[in-house]
Amino acid sequence: MATPTSPAFFLLHVFLILVCSSKKGHAVSANEITKTYFRDVHADSLLPSSVCDQSNKASSLKVASRYGPCSVTGDPKTFPSAAEIVLQDDIRVKSLRTRLSMNSSTTGVLNEEKTTIPSTHNGAGYTVTVGLGTPKKDFSLLFDTGSDLTWTQCEPCLGGCFPQNGEKFDPTKSTTYKNLSCLSEPCKSIAKESAQGCSSGTCLYRVQYGTGYTVGFLATETLTITHSDVFENFVIGCGEKNGGKFLGESGLLGLGRSSIALPSQTSSKYKNLFSYCLPASSSSTGRLSFGGEVSPAAKFTPINTKFPELYGLDVAGISVGGRKLPIDASVFRTGGTIIDSGTTVTFLPSTAYSALSSAFQELMTNYTLTNGTSSFHPCYDFSKYANDPISIPKISIFFEGGVEVDIDGSGILFAANGLEKVCLAFRDNGNDKDVAIFGNLQQKTYEVVYDVAKGMVGFAPGGC
Numbered sequence: 001m002a003t004p005t006s007p008a009f010f011l012l013h014v015f016l017i018l019v020c021s022s023k024k025g026h027a028v029s030a031n032e033i034t035k036t037y038f039r040d041v042h043a044d045s046l047l048p049s050s051v052c053d054q055s056n057k058a059s060s061l062k063v064a065s066r067y068g069p070c071s072v073t074g075d076p077k078t079f080p081s082a083a084e085i086v087l088q089d090d091i092r093v094k095s096l097r098t099r100l101s102m103n104s105s106t107t108g109v110l111n112e113e114k115t116t117i118p119s120t121h122n123g124a125g126y127t128v129t130v131g132l133g134t135p136k137k138d139f140s141l142l143f144d145t146g147s148d149l150t151w152t153q154c155e156p157c158l159g160g161c162f163p164q165n166g167e168k169f170d171p172t173k174s175t176t177y178k179n180l181s182c183l184s185e186p187c188k189s190i191a192k193e194s195a196q197g198c199s200s201g202t203c204l205y206r207v208q209y210g211t212g213y214t215v216g217f218l219a220t221e222t223l224t225i226t227h228s229d230v231f232e233n234f235v236i237g238c239g240e241k242n243g244g245k246f247l248g249e250s251g252l253l254g255l256g257r258s259s260i261a262l263p264s265q266t267s268s269k270y271k272n273l274f275s276y277c278l279p280a281s282s283s284s285t286g287r288l289s290f291g292g293e294v295s296p297a298a299k300f301t302p303i304n305t306k307f308p309e310l311y312g313l314d315v316a317g318i319s320v321g322g323r324k325l326p327i328d329a330s331v332f333r334t335g336g337t338i339i340d341s342g343t344t345v346t347f348l349p350s351t352a353y354s355a356l357s358s359a360f361q362e363l364m365t366n367y368t369l370t371n372g373t374s375s376f377h378p379c380y381d382f383s384k385y386a387n388d389p390i391s392i393p394k395i396s397i398f399f400e401g402g403v404e405v406d407i408d409g410s411g412i413l414f415a416a417n418g419l420e421k422v423c424l425a426f427r428d429n430g431n432d433k434d435v436a437i438f439g440n441l442q443q444k445t446y447e448v449v450y451d452v453a454k455g456m457v458g459f460a461p462g463g464c
């Protein structure tokens, strides 16, 4: 956190002095412009690394990329290809859009194929480890601002489970596990957003994701976030039939906005407030914090409640190399924008995307342009720069309320094929109507604060 004595605050302070003093001069030299509006990036840092630096700045939960040396399996070889990331994002974005266009009246009961609600996909993202049960057992879960139910695979995996790291949760070995009845409030609540059923009075649930699913018993169990933060009777899904693309994780941690999502269930202690920082590289860790003090450096933008289940934000503009792009504000208003922890690359309305990619290309003429991919352009060949820093234009996203998110270098470029094809890390929605998505690549190194109680999302630079 950038407290007044921390190095992050100090750097920020120095940076502000530099920016302010450069503005005071009569004429600003080209060199100064380059320093302010460009950032140096080591091309190498865009490539996957094989070593995990475990240092963690706070007592909150450690956040790790689900790929690479800090992942659940610790296997540095798990990095997905660019094509895989594109595919995963496509599936997730499609399911988020489908969900946004659906009404709660379209939900139904189990065993009726037509009632399946496409929800979020669990392809991309970050994991945390929490404790469940008494005695407590640790489980690594993908955290997801795009879904609500927290669930883990449960023994006996009657309908089949996917492989996970370590043993699966066994309710018979926990003294605090309790099935929920069909008449309970959480059971009625889950019925509003997923399929629900009843077996001799016990509540069954089924959540369908873009390509994954979990079916099981709705239950209450003791959730341990940290040794001093223990929640009894926390509603979880005990999944006995699960599928999807998991890489050793046991399930999901739901950070959405409904009453069964974690922020609401823990609101007596955490006041419906959480924050995370996604690390710049998959070889280091970030953190997920609940409650507590908000970083004084955080700037807040209101949550747009147009999307009842997801975190909607209002984008006010984009700048590249210090120049605000001439994009009409209505372009961002039409489809709206959501912030998502599980979509990798930011998706923009076509008009905004075209303006961004051409402005970026104009400021990158010093580098060798190479063929783009079907999803990314412009792309550059940086193979000659393995040891030298490259100077790339800064990109800022502005949100309503005067909030500027100056994207970290790790969120501007994306290595689509080693250093031979490094591309602008944004994607085109294909039209100006669909919802835009502020993805996790562009959130890196910021502390992103979800003050759900106040209806605000905040951003503080230098979060991890």
Ligand SMILES: *[C@@H]1O[C@H](CO)[C@@H](O)[C@H](O)[C@H]1NC(C)=O
Pocket: 100, 101, 102, 103
């Ligand atoms: C939801 O249902 C209402 C009433 O049936 C309808 O007017 C509205 O357009 C629907 N919303 C969406 C997003 O489909």
Ligand SMILES: *[C@@H]1O[C@H](CO)[C@@H](O)[C@H](O)[C@H]1NC(C)=O
Pocket: 171, 177, 178, 179, 199, 200, 202, 217
């Ligand atoms: C929960 O319900 C299932 C299905 O009815 C049952 O097999 C299991 O024993 C129940 N567990 C507890 C702790 O009541």
Ligand SMILES: *[C@@H]1O[C@H](CO)[C@@H](O)[C@H](O)[C@H]1NC(C)=O
Pocket: 034, 363, 364, 365, 366, 391
């Ligand atoms: C391009 O390279 C030249 C020569 O090294 C340098 O002076 C100039 O600032 C660079 N331009 C940009 C936009 O980086």
Ligand SMILES: *[C@@H]1O[C@H](CO)[C@@H](O)[C@H](O)[C@H]1NC(C)=O
Pocket: 370, 371
């Ligand atoms: C770019 O694409 C064109 C047409 O498909 C192809 O002829 C050319 O070899 C490609 N260039 C590079 C550097 O891959």
